[in-house]
Amino acid sequence: MMSTASRYWRDLLEDFEEPTRLTPSRSGHRPAATVHAASIGWDPAQTAALTAVADRIGVRAQDVVVAAWGLLLATHAGTDDVVHGALIAGDTTEVLPVRARPVPSRLMSAHLRDTAEQYAENVRHAGLPAAQLAEASGVVDGAALFDTLVRCGALVPDPADLVQLQVDLGGAGAQLRLSAPADLLTEADVRLLLVHASQLLAAVAAAPVTARLRDVGPQSGFEQHRAVRQWNATGTAREPGRCIHDLFERQAALTPDAVAVLQGADRLTYAELDAAAGRLARRLAAAGVGPGDFVALHLSRTVQTVVALLGVLKAGAAYAPVDPAQPVERIRGLLRTLRVPVVLTDPGALPTVHAVTEAVPTVREVLWLGAPGLGPAESWGLAEAGSVVPREAREADVAYVIFTSGSTGTPKGVVLTHAPVVNLIDWVNETHAMGPADRVLFITSLGFDLSVYDVFGVLAAGGSIRVASDAEIRDPQRLLSILDSEPITFWDSAPAALQQLEPLFALRAANTSSRLRLVFLSGDWVPLTLPDAVRGAFSGAEVVALGGATEAAIWSNAFPVGTVDPAWTSVPYGRPIANAHYYVLDAALRPAPVGAPGDLFIGGDCLALGYHGDAELTAAKFVPDHLSGRPGARLYRTGDRARYWADGTIEFLGRQDQQVKVRGFRIELGEVEAALATLPGIATAVATVHGARAGAQLVAYVVPEPGVYPDPRDVREHVATLLPAYMVPAHVITLDELPVTTNGKLDRRALPEPGEDGPARPPYVAPSTAAEKAIAATWAELLELDQVGLDDNFFDLGGHSLLITQLIARLKATLEIDVPVRAVLDHQTAGAFAAVVEAALIAELTAPVPTPDATVAAV
Amino acid sequence: MNDAFRVVRNDEEQYSIMPSDMMNPPGWRDEGTIGSRAACLARIGEVWTDLRPKSLRESVAARAT
Structure with a gap:
């Protein structure tokens, strides 16, 4: 038999699953058994204003205090669903849970009235023990329903285990006191939270009746100005009107005889590269290609890759990399959606590419690159096409499109113009003094936008590109041997690619002759041990962690990794680069307070145009920039969760959606799930990631229709025909049904670990030799x-x-x-x-x- | 929550959505549609057929052979 009180609390709390927790702005050492506290006194006029606004709305000043605590917690915990404790002396002697779900567009007065009503109802249903209240909620067994509390009445001693705001409205002027155990918040956090409580109450007291919740915030004008302007004072003058390939051409004029690109004995000087790319551009122009067109690159990794990239841009067109290892249908889909007129490939791949493009009517020509005579003369991309003059690109033209995993099941093409890329290249080359002595070991796929800097950035600085072959990339031993024996100064990869070499570092003496001076790591969490391992293996190497998004031109934030602070949980994101703006915003799109998790937005001169052919997604992810004051500007909503440190450094906290990274590859779980669901006999499927960071593995869970017994191998093979290899689950686990929470939502935590029920193992054959x-x-x-x-x-x-x-x-x-x-x-x-x-x-x-x-x- | 967003457009004829209780930032104007987030995005899917900024569309057209 459920009592009325139990039913009441169950209705209020049943779907509340994530307890509201404040996180200290600084992790690391936490002194035990102390409580930090701070107090503020309000003058009588301020207090009277609070009472007046409460009267006007028809609630008590104490109700306003309770509501303000919920709003403050929502902002500081970065959530829109809060449960905290509350006690108004005189109403009850019991601390009762209060649930707050602030909606930024809601009228403040309505929210305050709701809170007052809820609190009154809660008091009417008081009397249940705390454990029973927690049980009525959706929080996991044994977890406390709340560890924060607001108390109105005469001040009492600070509790040892709760974050508590006390407000004594008894005197002429209110007294505010905030306390927190040292293992929950730092002393600075306590002071900030108290000041914010005071500022928020003052904002409520001063607000007009028509104010909405987004109009009353806890932060001062100075704090908002600091986050919006001071921490984004990245303005750097740039010479306008330059395209990506212009940077190369200028360098080619300065150092025509310097080596630009090499692989073994195959090498091209700047002049040779410029000439070859020029011929390709004219050949493309003769094929009718120009501004507005996408040329697909279906290439293995040779020096010709660089010729192709430059040639397409010189033709005024944009390039679209195609991974030859991708499933054929995926390649066809890409060519169709971009209406590709010309595909560039290797002579050896001509039959394969023809088989792909036959079904794509827009493709007029397939041209091959390489030494003359390796393929048919009429489709040689480097043949002199005569007097045709390519139409010139401009900085606002599209330069490339890179496809990334899309949550709805189709990949999304991120479209970039020249200008933001030129800004990024200038920033790297100025900040890290890239020059003619620099050589990059180019290991990144063209489908991963780090490649854009590796090629165009290094060439803009007068350096050289050592193109790693496909075979070399697959072999960490060979890559390490190249770093040790060739004059490579620059490494640029996702952390996992370098981590592959890490076990091999110990097998060789620290290399003192290596010229590696700069290591860029981006695209995923940087393991905290990796920077020191790299510096140990290559004395003199500087490690820089970078972040951003394909949608914001390769990188738009950077953090030079000096000493790794043992208190870090991850390497910070750092600060925005030149002309980039970063904002961590709360649910009301206001800057989040220092230490509070929020959503990361990127603005400034670094944004993509959007997603090719997908207006809805573009409009959803690129939103009006309400902060910079630049007319018509947009912000990119990254989907990253992040927070500010007190010095403006930004810490990355993870994703807010289903996007995951496995070894640096960006994967939308929804796309994997969509592919799994296309297999006949599969009723439903879920994909998730197991293992932390560098050891992360994609795991699929399939629920077959009755009577169907899918072989994990068949499932993986099927997915491999639809998706690139990195999106094929490492494990496929068959379940009778998906685990769900009490509310019927998928319970991801209850999915079995791979290995518990992995692929069936063959019968055991004992080793003998x-x-x-x-x-x-x-x-x-x-x-x-x-x-x-x-x-x-x-x-x-x-x-x-x-x-x-x-x-x-x-x-x-x-x-x-x-x-x-x-x-x-x-x-x-x-x-x-x-x-x-x-x-x-x-x-x-x-x-x-x-x-x-x-x-x-x-x- | 059915009128939570507005469809907006800038001078480059790029579309996006704004929470309905927020003022338009400089350079953004109402397109006229008000509704749920999904309804506003669906409207944008109908009317925004060329995602290139207006100035880029015009400059490419001017250079076409």
């Missing part, structure tokens, strides 16, 4: 399994690229052999891999002992 036993033991340790049999597959057991490198490093350390990464990819079972290791051991025994240098050269 010494090599087999060693490999089985090493795998079991790496993959955290009890035992590994000879027929077990490395990848089915949860192995991934980071673990391959660790495996190789261990074999080097324990057996003193060098096993190439390919060996793991080609021999995926423990038995087959053990045979390779055994052969390597035998070769080692029979071969002359190599010197350490020879070992490096050989890999």
Whole structure:
């Protein structure tokens, strides 16, 4: 039998799941068993104004105080659904939960009346023990329903375990006191929260009857000005009218004989590169290509990649990278939506590309790049096309489109113009003094916008691009050997790509001859140990963490990583770059207070035009800029959660939506789920990410229709025909039904971990030879399994690229052999891999002992 | 909550949405549609057919062969 009181509280709290918690602005050491407190006294006139506004609205001043606490918590905790404790002396002696769901557009008076009514009802239903109230709510078992409290009445001693605002309205002037245990808030946080409570009450007291909640905020004008203007004082004059390729052409005129791009013996000087790109531009112009057109690049990684990029821009057109490894239908979809007239490719890929483009009527020509004679003369992209003059690009023209995962199941094409990219290139080259001595090891795919800086930025500085081949990129040993043996000064990647090399650092002496001086890490969480590992392996290297979005021209914030503070939970985002504006905003689109989580918006001279062909998504994500005062400007809503530190540094807190990053790749879980759902026999599907940060893995959960028993392998193969490889789940787990919360929502926390119910393992075959036993033991340790049999597959057991490198490093350390990464990819079972290791051991025994240098050269 | 947003447009004929109780920032004007977020976005999907800013559309057209 449920009492009336129980039913009342259940109705009020049932769907409240996330307890409202304030987070200290600074993490790290938390002194135990102390309470920070601060007080403010109001003068009688201020107090009278508060009472007057309460009278006008028809509530009591105490009700206004309770409501203000809810509003303040919503802002400081960065949430729109708050539960806190409240006690108005004289009404009750009991602290009662109050639920506040402030809507910024709501009239303040209506919200205050609602709060007063709710509080009165709560008092009428008082009497339930705290544990029973928590149970009536949706918070997980054992968690406290609230740990913040507002108390109106004569001041009482500060509680030891709650954040508490006390307001004594008894005297002529109100007394405000805020206290918090030191493990919940710092002393500075307590002072700020008290000042904000006071300012918010003053704002309410001064507000007109027509005021809405968004008009009454806790922050002073100075605080808002500081966040909006001072922390965004990034204005830097730029020479107008320049296109991305203009930067290269100027450099080509200055240093025509310097090396611009190389891969092994294949190399082009600035003059040669300029000439080749010019021929390609004329050939494209002869094919009718010009401003407004998209040229698709379907290329392997060679020096011709750079010719293609420059040639398209010189033709006045924009480029659209196509990953040749993508499913054919996805490539066709991209060509169709962009109405691509010309595709550039390698001579060897011509038959493949023709097969793709046959079904795409807009494609008029497929041109190939490379040395003459490798393909048919009529489709050679570098043939001299005669006197045709390409139409020139302007800075407001589109330069490229990069497709990223889209939540609705179709990828979205982010369209960038020249100007924001030129601004970014200028910023990097000025800030980091990039120059002719710099050489980048170019390892990033063209579909990942870091590549834009690697190519055009480095060329604008007069440096050179060492294009890593597709084979080199897959092999961490070779990449490390290139860093050690070639004059590479600059590394630019997602953290995971560099982390792959990390286990190998320890196997070599710290490299003092390396010229690596600058390491850019972006696109994902930077593991806190990575900066020191990099600096240990390459003395003299500076590590910079960068962030932003493809929608905001590659990077728009940066943080030079000096000493890693042990109190950090992640490397901070840092500050906006030149001419970029960053705002952390609350639900009412006002700057969030220091320390409070909010939504990150980017403005300034760095934004994309929008999403190709998707007006609705563009309008939803690019919103009117109400802060900078620039007429007609827009802000990009990143979907990132972030907060300000007291010095204006921005800390990234995660995503507010279903976008995840797996090894630097941006993935919308909705797109993966949509692909899973297309498989016949699947009733419903969910995708999620397991594992933290660098070890993150995409996991799919499928609920089949009755009588259907999907093989995980078939599911993965099916998804692989629809999505790029990085979006194919590492594990597919079949469930009878999806776990749901009491409210019927998907309970992501209850989804089983992969491994608990991973792909079916083959029958156990015990290892017998010494090599087999060693490999089985090493795998079991790496993959955290009890035992590994000879027929077990490395990848089915949860192995991934980071673990391959660790495996190789261990074999080097324990057996003193060098096993190439390919060996793991080609021999995926423990038995087959053990045979390779055994052969390597035998070769080692029979071969002359190599010197350490020879070992490096050989890999 | 059915009139929570307005469709707005700037001089470059780029569209977006504004919470209905907020004033338009400089350079943004009402398009005329008021409604839920979804209704406003759907309206934008109908009327905003070329996502390029007006000045870019005109400059490309002027350079067309």
